[in-house]
Amino acid sequence: MEKFDWKNLPFGYVKTDYNVRCYYKNGEWGELEVTSSEKIDMHMAATCLHYGQQAFEGMKAYMDKDGKIRLFRWQENAKRLQTSADGILMAKVPEEIFKEAVVKAVLLNKQYIPPHGTGAALYIRPLLLGSGPQIGVKPAKEFLFMVFVTPVGPYFKEGFNPVKIAIVKDSDRASPRGTGHIKVGGNYAASLYGVNKAISQGYGSPMYLDAIEKKYIDEIGAANFFGIKNNTYITPKSTSILPSITNKSIMTIAEDMGMKVEQRAVPVEELETFEEVGACGTAAIIAPIGEIFDMETHKTYKYCKNGKPGPVSTKIYNKLQGIQFGDEPDKFNWIEIIG
Numbered sequence: 619m620e621k622f623d624w625k626n627l628p629f630g631y632v633k634t635d636y637n638v639r640c641y642y643k644n645g646e647w648g649e650l651e652v653t654s655s656e657k658i659d660m661h662m663a664a665t666c667l668h669y670g671q672q673a674f675e676g677m678k679a680y681m682d683k684d685g686k687i688r689l690f691r692w693q694e695n696a697k698r699l700q701t702s703a704d705g706i707l708m709a710k711v712p713e714e715i716f717k718e719a720v721v722k723a724v725l726l727n728k729q730y731i732p733p734h735g736t737g738a739a740l741y742i743r744p745l746l747l748g749s750g751p752q753i754g755v756k757p758a759k760e761f762l763f764m765v766f767v768t769p770v771g772p773y774f775k776e777g778f779n780p781v782k783i784a785i786v787k788d789s790d791r792a793s794p795r796g797t798g799h800i801k802v803g804g805n806y807a808a809s810l811y812g813v814n815k816a817i818s819q820g821y822g823s824p825m826y827l828d829a830i831e832k833k834y835i836d837e838i839g840a841a842n843f844f845g846i847k848n849n850t851y852i853t854p855k856s857t858s859i860l861p862s863i864t865n866k867s868i869m870t871i872a873e874d875m876g877m878k879v880e881q882r883a884v885p886v887e888e889l890e891t892f893e894e895v896g897a898c899g900t901a902a903i904i905a906p907i908g909e910i911f912d913m914e915t916h917k918t919y920k921y922c923k924n925g926k927p928g929p930v931s932t933k934i935y936n937k938l939q940g941i942q943f944g945d946e947p948d949k950f951n952w953i954e955i956i957g
């Protein structure tokens with residue numbers, strides 16, 4: 619498709635030709651439907667609209683140098699959507715329906731998959747909505763599962779370059795026994811204040827600390843945090859963190875590269891001791907962090923002193939993107955070629 623400037627694609631919505639939908643009614647899932655409409659016809663009392671009964675996933679399809687289309691660890695996304703559905707009392711999408719819908723949405727929009735070598739990919743957005751009407755606070759009896767796709771460039775306009783992060787303490791995205799560990803829209807609504815606060819003051823994302831003591835690192839906006847020191851990859855453990863599939867994959871790669879991996883509580887003061895820090899998730903894969911500014915104490919932690927991402931983050935990033943784009947062997951069996 620010539621109309622796209624693939625290398626300068628933003629991380630935003632671009633209309634594609636088709637999306638795929640499946641309705642849950644009378645206790646069962648129906649047949650997949652394909653539509654080219656960008657609109658949803660929904661009851662005004664649907665639970666997703668009033669009570670946030672909604673969950674989603676984010677994944678990518680990559681084109682390799684032979685023009686083959688590669689899905690990365692889709693089973694993990696299917697499983698996580700089921701965990702999210704359980705967490706807020708929605709009907710679970712069976713793995714077969716999840717896969718069929720994702721594959722269909724990607725293949726029907728093949729012309730929108732960015733070519734190999736552009737660094738861009740096809741973003742896939744599965745969405746599960748409580749679509750049945752309720753006015754009392756109760757789970758819906760009907761659900762809509764849908765999948766749409768959109769071609770995306772890098773999440774941060776800087777690309778694989780250091781970003782600046784601000785520690786925001788006057789707002790929480792999630793609580794220890796809340797819904798932080800599942801991928802529901804409500805967490806994103808709760809994060810908008812912090813995101814806006816950080817961005818309006820020139821930072822790329824907020825860093826959230828644990829909601830109770832404000833002592834431990836939780837997440838960076840909608841991405842997991844990691845720090846590297848002494849040949850060790852360290853990432854926070856907390857009940858309010860969303861288990862990132864990118865982070866899980868990086869832990870496997872780091873171990874394979876001979877590093878130690880620690881998943882544990884990470885106190886903010888430990889930021890002083892890291893050689894490299896970063897954020898990770900499907901959108902950015904890895905965003906190296908150059909600076910963390912505490913908006914309350916005005917303390918600044920600096921990394922990437924030469925303005926470049928650290929060597930270990932770079933090595934891990936190249937390895938993971940290499941596997942995703944098919945330039946490295948798929949040694950962990952993470953890829954499924956779908957077309």
Ligand SMILES: *Cc1c(COP(=O)(O)O)cnc(C)c1O
Nearest residue numbers: 840841842860862863864899900
């Ligand atoms: C989706 C998400 C992530 C990243 O997860 P991936 O599976 O790596 O894309 C991290 N944190 C939050 C809060 C998220 O919603």
